[in-house]
Amino acid sequence: MNTLDDSARIDAFLDALWLEQGVSEHTLSAYRRDLSAWVRRLAECDETLLASSPTALPTWLDERRTAGYRLTSNARLLSSLRRFYRWALESGLVERDPLAEVRLPRVRPALPNTLEEAEVERLIAAPDVATYLGLRDRAMLEVLYGAGLRVSELVGLTTDAVNLRQGVVRVRGKGDKDRLVPLGEEAIEWLSRYLRGSRGGLMRDATRPALFPGRHDRSMTRQAFWYRIKAHARTAGIERPLSPHTLRHAFATHLLNHGANLRVVQLLLGHSDLSTTQIYTHVAQARLERLHADHHPRG
Numbered sequence: 001m002n003t004l005d006d007s008a009r010i011d012a013f014l015d016a017l018w019l020e021q022g023v024s025e026h027t028l029s030a031y032r033r034d035l036s037a038w039v040r041r042l043a044e045c046d047e048t049l050l051a052s053s054p055t056a057l058p059t060w061l062d063e064r065r066t067a068g069y070r071l072t073s074n075a076r077l078l079s080s081l082r083r084f085y086r087w088a089l090e091s092g093l094v095e096r097d098p099l100a101e102v103r104l105p106r107v108r109p110a111l112p113n114t115l116e117e118a119e120v121e122r123l124i125a126a127p128d129v130a131t132y133l134g135l136r137d138r139a140m141l142e143v144l145y146g147a148g149l150r151v152s153e154l155v156g157l158t159t160d161a162v163n164l165r166q167g168v169v170r171v172r173g174k175g176d177k178d179r180l181v182p183l184g185e186e187a188i189e190w191l192s193r194y195l196r197g198s199r200g201g202l203m204r205d206a207t208r209p210a211l212f213p214g215r216h217d218r219s220m221t222r223q224a225f226w227y228r229i230k231a232h233a234r235t236a237g238i239e240r241p242l243s244p245h246t247l248r249h250a251f252a253t254h255l256l257n258h259g260a261n262l263r264v265v266q267l268l269l270g271h272s273d274l275s276t277t278q279i280y281t282h283v284a285q286a287r288l289e290r291l292h293a294d295h296h297p298r299g
Contacts, residue, residue, distance in 0.1 A: 022175030
């Protein structure tokens with residue numbers, strides 16, 4: 001089998017993921033990068049994707065560690081290759097999983113960067129709601145935090161996705177999967193105020209579908225909103241590093257801190273796998289440990 005054949009196998013695997021599981025383009029691209037790097041490595045050893053020696057991957061992983069690759073990078077690579085070979089085994093392309101005995105040291109999950117509840121309150125209150133842009137930003141921050149959305153999901157909302165009477169928003173998430181997410185009272189209140197006044201003032205054609213318009217009556221870009229978040233964080237005096245997912249992380253962590261069920265949080269976030277949501281239990285536990293150390297007499 002030559003490299004072209006290996007490339008065709010990768011294409012078939014990615015097509016199966018997309019058709020059967022609705023995997024996002026971003027995830028598919030990550031799988032393609034990992035598998036293509038593996039094919040190039042095998043070619044150096046005169047081996048192929050479906051006929052590699054048992055020592056090929058462990059040797060490569062050791063070389064990557066020596067070259068300075070992080071354990072998390074190797075773990076992600078191994079995860080991609082495992083998924084491919086599971087598919088190859090189920091498809092009858094191989095008789096055994098060549099990675100069945102390959103192991104990596106356990107990787108402690110990195111804790112997502114988040115904010116304390118008081119910091120979230122300051123950030124959300126930072127926009128000047130006496131202006132059209134400020135009222136729009138306040139509504140966006142309320143919905144982002146109140147519904148735990150990804151920034152891409154927020155800026156992609158259309159007016160028909162919101163039902164204020166029922167207090168829900170229909171979100172198009174990863175893999176083009178829709179989910180209904182409840183809105184809290186504050187999010188409903190500020191979104192109502194924005195729709196009554198600011199949105200019409202920001203648009204030349206208010207019949208356009210974008211709920212939160214940027215330029216030319218089109219949906220705001222993720223980059224533009226991220227710029228706005230950083231500006232409001234400076235106004236609020238928040239100096240810690242932020243990411244586009246900071247308020248989403250805060251949403252999940254604060255729900256768990258207040259006793260929410262992990263599976264409920266999974267549904268609200270739109271995670272297909274519970275293990276993805278479990279990272280937030282580590283965040284909540286870390287906060288409890290800090291509180292104990294700071295306030296317990298024998299902490």
